[in-house]
Amino acid sequence: MKHRHYRIVVNYNTEEEKYEGRVPELPECTVQGETWEEVIELLDKSTEEKIESLKHPPTPIDEDEWDGDFKIEMSKSLYRELAFLAKNDEVEPETLAKELIAEGLGRRYGGHRYYRRNNRNKSGNYRNRSRRKGNMSREKYNDIMENKSSFLDYVRKLDK
Numbered sequence: 001m002k003h004r005h006y007r008i009v010v011n012y013n014t015e016e017e018k019y020e021g022r023v024p025e026l027p028e029c030t031v032q033g034e035t036w037e038e039v040i041e042l043l044d045k046s047t048e049e050k051i052e053s054l055k056h057p058p059t060p061i062d063e064d065e066w067d068g069d070f071k072i073e074m075s076k077s078l079y080r081e082l083a084f085l086a087k088n089d090e091v092e093p094e095t096l097a098k099e100l101i102a103e104g105l106g107r108r109y110g111g112h113r114y115y116r117r118n119n120r121n122k123s124g125n126y127r128n129r130s131r132r133k134g135n136m137s138r139e140k141y142n143d144i145m146e147n148k149s150s151f152l153d154y155v156r157k158l159d160k
Contacts, residue, residue: 006047006060010039025058026050072097089152099155 010021016032021039023029029050031042051057074082079093086096 005062007062008040008043010036010043023047023050025060091156095156099152102155103151 006023006025008021008023010019012018013020013032018032018034019036019039021031021033021043023043023046026047029043029046031039031046033039033042082093082097086093089096091099
């Protein structure tokens, strides 16, 4: 069976002192374990079992085609505030809305994208999960993320 790339979420439950993992795209695909590595292995097994049990497993979000078109209705007063803030930042309201959504997602999820990937090296151990892609230095990246105006410039450049 073709390996599907479903995102995963792993958290530490302080009350039970265990790691908990789940695959939000697959209902009832949750596991618990003593270590992060154990939860990842259990999620691999659980995901495969769940996929095999479904006649039509859902397409992972990252494999779906997205056109990027997103429409949202809001109150007149909320749009007025957005337009005012956009005018203050000298950008279009749509651009500011994209930036605010990106900032909100970053705050809510700490900038992490949750997904399963083959993180094992040749010896079967998990590789360092903190590697970043790209050729930007850690200092430059941190400077961009710490300074709000630099962050907004960075996000605007990603949009182009």
